Amino acid sequence: MQWIDRLEQNGYIQIDNFLLHEHAEQLRKKIISVGHFKKWSLLTSPYRPLMNIKDKISTKVIDKRRHIQATQALRRHQFSFSFYRSSNKHAKRHGQTLLHKALGEQVVNLLSDHSLIKGELRDSFFAAYKKGQFISYHTDGSAGKYAFIYQLSSGWQQRFGGQLELYPKKIKFFKHVLTPRFNSLTLLKLSHPMPHSVRLLNNPAHKHRITISGWVE
Known part of the structure; x- marks a missing residue:
């Protein structure tokens, strides 16, 4: 198939309309509507928690400081990131795990059907980005044979940022930019x-940049 050839030759592919539109809409609404105080965990790097606060639970004070540290590292051109990932804590209560794993298994089936992988979902998770969040230049190493990013960002505009930037020649000034x-x-x-x-976000609060990401083997 043509998309397989492009994936193997170029190292990436973007497939539109991966799910039926109504199924994608239902999935997005479920993610946004499910409410639980431990649904999301802020991930940042570098991570230097406040020394005088026990870093056992996520607080607004700690999260704000961690985001500032990550942003400062970005300005120094160091590897850094700041975004929210679906939490594994209280997974049975907030019910997100089944949603992103189901999508991950569909990716596994797609690639397994064409003999590109042996058929293992290494990891899957939701990622949500608010204004000012980002992921700087990096590779995923040996996390799996393929990484996947499924976009659930509706009505996205270029000025919102959050574009996925790919560097197929490992040169920072040569890149392909994929808008959500x-x-x-x-x-x-x-x-x-x-x-x-992931380019720095400048999205309004009501515009959710949400993805399902993970790795397959």
Whole structure:
């Protein structure tokens, strides 16, 4: 198939309309509507928690400081990131795990059907980005054979940021920029390799940049 050839040759592919539109809409609404205080965990790097606060639970004070530290590292051109990931804590209560694993298994089936992988979902999770969050230039190493990013960002505009930036030649000034498109699936061949980043977000609060990401083997 043509998309397989492009994936193997270029190291990445973006597939539009991965799910039926109504199924994608239902999935997005479920993610946004499910309410639980431990549904999301802030991930940042570098991570230097406040020394005088026990860092056992996420607080607004700690999260704000961690985000500032990550942003400062970005300005120094160090590897850094700041975004929210679906939490594994209280997974049975907030019910997100089944949602992102189901999508991950569909990716596994897609690639297994074409003999590209042996058929293992290494990891899957939701990622949500608020204004000012980002992921700087990096590779996923040996996390799996392919990485996947499924977009659930509806009505996205270029000025909101959050574009996925790919560097197929490992040169920072040579890149492909993929704007978040609702119901699109991006696959990255990690042996290519495929360094990538997520551009700094400038989205209004009501615009959710939500993805399902993970790795398959």
